[in-house]
Amino acid sequence: MEKLLKLLKNNARLTNAELAVMLGKTEAEVAADIDKLEKDGIITGYTAIVDEAVYDPNSVTALIELKVTPQSQSGYDDIAKSIAAYEQVESVRLMSGAYDILVSVTGTNIREVSRFVAENLAAIDAVQSTATHFLLRSYKVNGISVTADENDERGLMFP
């Protein structure tokens, strides 16, 4: 399973036939393994890694730290879930440390993201403060390097 996961994490578009060959299993076994990983909630989805900066050079992504007053019944859950409901929000995570919730947001320009923070996040009653960090450049996302391949310094041919 570990090898299968590693292969899929690197390239989820490998076919079951290709995976089977590399793992020395049958296609049916690979299909069953993947099925189990999905059913057990280990694989929760498949996604494309998009370099937003190439796709839309004007787009901006921000990481926003929120300090939040926990609610008496639900703690952080309700607040986190209501933030997660916004379409422009890409991830919401409860954190240990100096702040409580980390939100990532992508917008078509800085003004749009700023407005979202001011009008939608900071306005929530339980949110005590926000700190917004704009992302400058990504080097690795989800374990995959997203910069141009490192130069192969090896010669083209060697006996």
Added chain:
Amino acid sequence: MIDYNKLLSPAIVNMKPSGIRKFFDIAQQLEGVISLGVGEPDFKTPWVVRHEAINVLEKGRTTYTANAGLVELRQEISNYFDRRIGVHYDPKDEIIVTVGGSEGIDLCLRSVITPGDEVLVVQPSFVCYSPIVTLCGGVAVPIETKAENEFRLTAEELREKITEKTKLLVLPFPNNPTGAIMRKEDLEEIAEVLRGTDIFVLSDEIYSELTYSGKHVSIASLPDMRERTIVINGFSKAYAMTGWRLGIAAAPREIISQMLKLHQYAIMSSPTVSQFAAITALRECDEDIAKMRDEYDMRRRYLVDAFNKLGLDCFTPRGAFYVFPCIRSTGLSSSDFCEKLVYSKKVAVVPGNAFGDCGEGFVRVSYAYSLNHLREAVKRIGEFLEELKNGSIV
């Protein structure tokens, strides 16, 4: 004007340059070539090893070491042989830390060969054996292994080539370029032919850690074979340490003491920083080796399957990081195949005959590349074969 060709050593002037030079030059001048041509790992040296080298530099440990190598390193190498091949070499006087496996091969051949001696060289194989044999005044006698035997050396093939002049057998397994290995029972057959003779064995085991089914077996571990065997190994392939230039020669002290004289005069001692780092490699990196081996193994399975599906027969190699598909079905020679492939699809592979005449009809494909790189190359080779068939490449 000096006529250098008249003045320089004829033995060297007449030495043939490596057979892949021509393709290297072609590949070099084309843009966008993707290569499957290298013989070194694509992994970086494990971080702990690199870190140890940095520490050593910071401490300024930059002097020569003992000629044979750091005592501590030789002890670790001795432990390594104990646990990996089950043969004991005394760290005191049966091990030399060399500048790559290549130096060990050179030391061994020069220490053993008397002019006129015949040296049996299993082929296809790495390119350095025969030229050095010739330089020593020996006669290199190729033993051609065959695809139908999965490129293993058989007792029969060996027996046929032995004469009263035979001094040494070069036994390079796991094999570059074929990826063949010798199982214990195969080695036992070979050992049986050699027992009771005065024939030495140079067992080049540089790819020993890259063995994919079962454990690597050294011929030195078989009864009565240690006394006649010089084991060559090193850090380049197993630990992804090619540039550190560090190899190992191990043999009975009577042989090592002769090799050490040459090493002492030609090299003095192997690179000190590399030697310290190698101690860390031997102590801490068994897991890194296993990870790299697993990764190579998946690529190996992928490529064997891919080539067979493309109609290029490819036996399943069990060692090293090469596959050796047969390209005879295209009607092309190895050289023509490689040349047309690199010009039309910009994929560089190495013609099999660069590793001995019997490699004709095959090409060597390295899988020391990422899976995505291999997939792109396979796609292009598929297009190439299709275009050959429908006549758009002539």
